[in-house]
Amino acid sequence: MSTIDNKIQQLKDLGIYRELPINQGPCDAIINFNGKDIINLSSNNYLGFANHPRLKKAAKEAIDKYGVGAGAVRTIVGNMDIHEKLDDVIAKFKHEEAATVFQAGFLCNSGAIQAITDKDDLIISDELNHASIIDGVRLSKAARAVYKHSDMADLEKILIEKRNQYKDVLIITDGVFSMDGDIAKLPEIVKLAKKYKAMTYVDDAHGSGVLGKSGRGTVDHFGLNGQVDFIIGTLSKAIGVVGGYVCGSKSSRDWLLHRGRPLLFSTAMMPAAVAAIIEAFKMLEESSEYTDKLWENAKYFKDELVKKGFDIGKSQTPITPIMVGDEAKTMRFSKELLNRGVYVSGIVFPTVPVGLGRVRCMVSALHTKEMLKKAVEIMYLTAKEMDIVQ
Numbered sequence: 001m002s003t004i005d006n007k008i009q010q011l012k013d014l015g016i017y018r019e020l021p022i023n024q025g026p027c028d029a030i031i032n033f034n035g036k037d038i039i040n041l042s043s044n045n046y047l048g049f050a051n052h053p054r055l056k057k058a059a060k061e062a063i064d065k066y067g068v069g070a071g072a073v074r075t076i077v078g079n080m081d082i083h084e085k086l087d088d089v090i091a092k093f094k095h096e097e098a099a100t101v102f103q104a105g106f107l108c109n110s111g112a113i114q115a116i117t118d119k120d121d122l123i124i125s126d127e128l129n130h131a132s133i134i135d136g137v138r139l140s141k142a143a144r145a146v147y148k149h150s151d152m153a154d155l156e157k158i159l160i161e162k163r164n165q166y167k168d169v170l171i172i173t174d175g176v177f178s179m180d181g182d183i184a185k186l187p188e189i190v191k192l193a194k195k196y197k198a199m200t201y202v203d204d205a206h207g208s209g210v211l212g213k214s215g216r217g218t219v220d221h222f223g224l225n226g227q228v229d230f231i232i233g234t235l236s237k238a239i240g241v242v243g244g245y246v247c248g249s250k251s252s253r254d255w256l257l258h259r260g261r262p263l264l265f266s267t268a269m270m271p272a273a274v275a276a277i278i279e280a281f282k283m284l285e286e287s288s289e290y291t292d293k294l295w296e297n298a299k300y301f302k303d304e305l306v307k308k309g310f311d312i313g314k315s316q317t318p319i320t321p322i323m324v325g326d327e328a329k330t331m332r333f334s335k336e337l338l339n340r341g342v343y344v345s346g347i348v349f350p351t352v353p354v355g356l357g358r359v360r361c362m363v364s365a366l367h368t369k370e371m372l373k374k375a376v377e378i379m380y381l382t383a384k385e386m387d388i389v390q
């Protein structure tokens with residue numbers, strides 16, 4: 001144990017050791033931390049579905065019908081009719097041929113990337129792709145290359161240099177990048193993929209339920225439906241529950257049901273979660289009020305921050321970084337904001353490059369204008385005291 005204890009001591013020495021905050025109730029716009037009400041600007045619960053009465057009702061009814069556990073992996077007897085129904089609901093919503101639900105977004109990347117690539121193939125990945133993509137790529141036998149963030153010239157350079165040395169090539173990108181809130185240049189990526197006969201794979205964890213018509217995602221936002229080979233989404237962020245899915249062709253679904261290891265070796269999703277998710281997609285099909293409210297709030301919040309002189313980087317989505325720079329200062333800013341009733345997480349190296357520390361604000365449809373206004377005021381006063389704004 002002494003090795004681990006030493007490593008923990010190193011974290012403490014660097015000032016980056018942390019205790020987990022404990023939320024005493026549901027994930028809402030105001031949360032209760034250690035007995036104190038805090039404006040929550042840190043959840044991925046974009047649409048407020050995590051504690052929505054319609055989802056809760058659907059989950060309770062499913063418990064009465066199906067019990068609490070699926071009892072086995074999907075490929076044995078854990079595949080209930082409601083799991084199949086959810087796959088269909090998602091495929092229809094996304095205008096794709098087929099969808100396959102996994103128990104987490106993380107597990108989609110653990111399972112799908114290794115299932116669709118082999119030792120004669122090449123994976124080309126954006127340097128800012130999510131950790132679950134990086135881990136998923138490590139599980140594949142394929143060769144790897146990394147292109148500079150959203151740099152299409154660099155991506156093309158790699159394709160020119162390496163395309164002919166490999167059988168299949170898979171280009172992987174986040175749809176929306178989680179630390180900066182910028183959107184992938186999908187139209188150009190799809191064009192390059194066609195030109196060099198590569199496959200495309202978009203992890204749209206932060207785009208699904210956020211971008212596109214009623215939250216249909218980044219691919220829909222660009223009108224590229226049917227032109228991306230694999231689209232991954234989470235059911236744990238905007239959808240508010242847990243799980244993930246891989247959309248693509250009917251044959252890619254067949255293949256994942258044979259080679260997607262998390263489907264073969266980890267128990268199927270809890271039926272109550274599946275029922276709640278089906279209800280969430282029903283709500284999105286019925287109305288764009290949830291996504292409209294999210295974007296209205298995001299626009300208001302970002303405008304207010306810019307008016308106060310904050311640098312919000314290159315955000316194009318509700319993910320709003322406030323750039324601070326220095327690592328220790330970033331962490332102090334985040335801590336002070338929590339003392340004053342606003343929770344935004346501090347994000348520093350190694351999650352982002354050295355010197356690009358920021359606090360990351362996540363706006364949701366649940367916030368009221370008053371909450372957002374109050375949060376901006378607290379941030380401004382604190383930032384002024386700390387010389388983060390003029």
Ligand SMILES: *Cc1c(COP(=O)(O)O)cnc(C)c1O
Binds near residue numbers: 132174204
């Ligand atoms: C959050 C996230 C995941 C993981 O999703 P979970 O459903 O929470 O496991 C995967 N990929 C990206 C890009 C993410 O942002």
